[in-house]
Amino acid sequence: MATVADHDAYIAAAPEPFRPVLERLRAVLARALPDAEEIVAYDMPGFRVGSSVVASYAAFSRQCGLYVLPHAITAHAEEIAAAGLKATKTGITFSPRRPVPDDLVERLARTSQEGAGA
Template sequence: MSANKPQTIDEYIAGFPKETQPVLEEIRKTIQKAAPEAEEIISYDMPTFTLGGSYLIYFAGWKKHVALYPVSGALLEELGEELSKYKGTKGSVHFPLDKPMPLDLITRIVKIRMRDEPVRSQSK
């Protein structure tokens, strides 16, 4: 593991093989489009989107897949059948790099997270 941890999502994506970079950028743009007010940061060494100071969604590139976190009970309840087509862990879903990314599903995941993790207004 490199001693120079990425400080931005651009740096994170640049650290991957050339063939993986467009996939990660595609996921990034999908999340941006679904949650245009979300801010990008690196948290837990992963690209992270926050909304109103709360964590919304993370993604991470791996050797053979891209993982999306967190997968909540609400997501499983609503999208369980679709998510069951993919491997994952208790809190994540893994999309294989050798298949097209399910961008519509990723958009729905982000929108459900936004709905189920209400962000408090920070207006003064």
């Protein structure tokens, strides 16, 4: 995807099947992180609190990703696995047909923010 200036442009440029999932992620993250600033960093829309990007999301050719700080993935590893999702050190990739549950997105975002020292 081309470099974009804001969340709206990023979502609009994403493949059509991914747009509803990205819109939902944005809304859930905004609700979980009410004091965060919406930004675009590393060509991904994200949420910054203070100097830390505490959550971001992305669309790829076949999947989406939710990215948080490593301690949030570690703290919720069992929940991630129980949801049938795969995680890396800083993120979870998933298909639009099997997104990350909203309540887990919220917990990951809040844990990410808490550990960021923000």
